[in-house]
Amino acid sequence: MSFSQGVSGLNAANSNLDVIGNNIANSATVGYKSSRAEFADIYAGAKAGLGVKVAAVTQSFGSGSIETTGRDLDLAINGEGFFRFNDGSQTTYSRNGQLTMTSTGFLANASGSFLTGYAAGQGTGGEPVALQVPTDALAAKATTQAEAVLNLDASSAGLAAANFESDDDRTYSYSNTMTSYDSQGTAHDIALYFAKDDTADNTWNVFASIDGADVDATTGQQQTLTFNNSGVLTTNTPLAFSFDLGTAVNNLDFELDFDGTTQFGSDFNLTTLDQDGYTSGALVGISIEENGTLTASYSNDQTQALGQLALANFRNMQGLESVGDNGWVETTASGQPLLGTAGSGQLGSLIAGATEGSNVDLSAQLVNMIVAQRNYQANAQTIKTQDQILQTLVTLR
Numbered sequence: 001m002s003f004s005q006g007v008s009g010l011n012a013a014n015s016n017l018d019v020i021g022n023n024i025a026n027s028a029t030v031g032y033k034s035s036r037a038e039f040a041d042i043y044a045g046a047k048a049g050l051g052v053k054v055a056a057v058t059q060s061f062g063s064g065s066i067e068t069t070g071r072d073l074d075l076a077i078n079g080e081g082f083f084r085f086n087d088g089s090q091t092t093y094s095r096n097g098q099l100t101m102t103s104t105g106f107l108a109n110a111s112g113s114f115l116t117g118y119a120a121g122q123g124t125g126g127e128p129v130a131l132q133v134p135t136d137a138l139a140a141k142a143t144t145q146a147e148a149v150l151n152l153d154a155s156s157a158g159l160a161a162a163n164f165e166s167d168d169d170r171t172y173s174y175s176n177t178m179t180s181y182d183s184q185g186t187a188h189d190i191a192l193y194f195a196k197d198d199t200a201d202n203t204w205n206v207f208a209s210i211d212g213a214d215v216d217a218t219t220g221q222q223q224t225l226t227f228n229n230s231g232v233l234t235t236n237t238p239l240a241f242s243f244d245l246g247t248a249v250n251n252l253d254f255e256l257d258f259d260g261t262t263q264f265g266s267d268f269n270l271t272t273l274d275q276d277g278y279t280s281g282a283l284v285g286i287s288i289e290e291n292g293t294l295t296a297s298y299s300n301d302q303t304q305a306l307g308q309l310a311l312a313n314f315r316n317m318q319g320l321e322s323v324g325d326n327g328w329v330e331t332t333a334s335g336q337p338l339l340g341t342a343g344s345g346q347l348g349s350l351i352a353g354a355t356e357g358s359n360v361d362l363s364a365q366l367v368n369m370i371v372a373q374r375n376y377q378a379n380a381q382t383i384k385t386q387d388q389i390l391q392t393l394v395t396l397r
Contacts (some may be wrong), residue, residue: 003386008051009379012039015054016372023360031096032358033059034365061317064093064095064359066351066376073099073107075288075358079313083293084128084337085113085327089181093320093328093337095356101286105133107294117292117309124341128310131294133286136295138298140185143252143277145238146178148192150270154231158198161205164217166193172207174268181277183250190241193220202227202263203309210243210252226262278302288352292342311347312337 016037026032040055066076074096077083082093086107094114099107099115107115115128156173164171172195180190188210197203204227207220215221223239238255243250254275281300288294292309314320319333330337342350 003383005049005051006379006383006386007149008053008384010376012037012052013372013376013379015057015378017369019057020365020369020372024362027358027360027362027365029326029358030098031064031094031362032214032357033061033095033356034360035059038170051125054333057060057244058318059322060359062359066354067357068354070353072285072287072353073101074353074355075099075309076351076354077311077342077348078316078351079346080117081313081340081342081347082328082337083109083314084116084310084339085109086116086130087111087113090323090328090329091116092323092325094325094327096326097355101133104133107131107133107327111327112135115385118341119307120305122307124308124310124339124344126303128339131309133283133296133306134293137283137285138278138296138300138302138304139279139282140181140183141277142183142250143254146180146254146256146275147272148176148178148256148258148270149272150258150262151197151266151268152194152225152227152261152263153268154263154265156196159195160246162217164193164205164220164222165217166191166207166209166213171195176273177271178273180254180275182245182252184248185279186249187279188243188245188252189312190243194225197224200226202229202231204263206239206268208241221260223262225258231263232312233261233263236337239245240378252351285303288350290343290349290351292350297388307343309350310339311342312339313345313347314338 019035019037023034035057037054038056038058039052042050042053044050059099066078077095082095083097085094086094096109099109102108116128117131118124118126119129119239159171172193174194175274176192179320180188182188189212191209193203193207197205204225206223206225207215209215209220221241222230225233228234237259238257240255243252278300281298281302283296284299286294294306315335316333319331320328321331322328340347349387
C-alpha cells in the first residue's frame with residue numbers, strides 16, 4: 001500500500017509543480033489569473049488512507065496591477081468584470097484589453113475575436129454586438145440650428161431701418177460674422193447686422209447677408225428683437241433665415257436662437273456663437289471613455305459616439321472554464337453572464353492607455369515551488385523506504 005500512497009503523492013506533487021510552473025510562465029501575461037492546486041486525501045474505507053489526489057485546480061480572480069502603456073487601444077478594468085469577445089461561433093470573456101483594429105474597423109484581441117458592446121443609442125437592453133469603427137469619412141452636415149447670445153448697448157442711437165446698407169457702418173450699430181455650412185459641407189460666412197430701431201422703444205432690427213454680399217433694407221432678410229423695460233428679451237426665438245445658394249446645393253435654411261440676449265447700457269458683447277453644421281472629415285482616431293463609450297474623432301473637429309463596451313460578471317467566477325488565449329467561457333457552474341456597462345452596478349471602470357498585469361506573486365510562487373519540490377522528494381523517499389523494507393524481507397534467511 002505504501003507504494004500506491006507514494007505514487008499518488010508523486011503524481012499530486014507533480015501536478016502541483018505543473019500549476020506553479022504555469023503561473024511562473026505567465027507572470028508577465030496581461031490579464032492572467034494565477035491558479036492553485038487543491039489536494040484531498042483518499043480513504044475509501046482504509047484506516048491508513050490510500051494517498052492523495054488533486055481535488056481541483058482553482059484560479060484567483062484578484063486584480064493585477066494596472067500598468068500604463070500610453071496606447072489608445074489598450075484597456076484595463078479597474079474593478080470587477082470581464083471584456084466580452086465573440087469570434088462568430090463562441091463568446092469568451094477576458095481581462096486582457098490589448099486590442100487592435102482590423103482592416104474593416106472591428107476591435108479585436110490577439111486571437112481575432114471581436115470586442116462586443118451596445119450600438120450608439122441602443123442602450124443596454126439589447127444583445128451586445130461587435131463594435132465597429134466606420135472607415136468612411138464623416139459626411140457633411142448642413143447648418144440647421146444656431147445660437148447667439150450677446151448684449152446690445154441700450155444707449156445706442158436709433159437708426160432708420162429703411163436706410164440700412166451693409167457697406168455703410170453708419171446705418172447699423174453692431175455686426176458680427178458666423179460660419180455656417182451648406183448641404184455639401186462648404187463653409188459660408190453669415191454676417192449679422194444690428195440696428196436699434198428709431199421708431200419703437202427697446203426694439204432692434206437684425207439684417208443678415210451671406211459671403212460678404214452687400215445688402216440693404218430690402219435684401220437683408222430683416223428680423224426683429226424686442227426687449228422689455230428691464231432689458232430682457234421678449235421676442236420668441238429662434239428666428240428663421242434662408243439663403244438661396246443656387247441649383248447645385250440645397251438652400252441654406254437655419255434657425256438662430258437668441259435666448260439669453262440682453263439690452264443693457266453697456267458695450268456690445270458677444271458671449272456665445274455656435275451652430276450645428278460641419279464639413280466632411282476623415283477619421284483621425286478613436287478613444288474609449290471611463291464608462292466604455294467608444295468615440296471617433298474626425299479631421300473636421302467633430303466627434304461621434306459609436307457605441308459602448310459591454311462588460312460581464314458572474315455569480316460564480318470559479319465555475320468559468322479556461323479556453324486559453326486569456327479567455328474563459330461560461331458554464332452551468334458559473335451561471336449566465338450579468339451584462340452591463342463600465343461603472344454600473346458592481347462592474348469596474350475602464351482605464352484607457354493601460355493594461356492589467358498578471359496577478360501572479362512571483363516570490364510566493366518560487367517559495368511554493370520549493371515546498372512542492374520537497375513534497376515530491378518526501379514522497380519519493382517513502383517509496384525508497386518501502387523498497388528497502390521489501391528488500392530486507394526478501395533477504396531474510
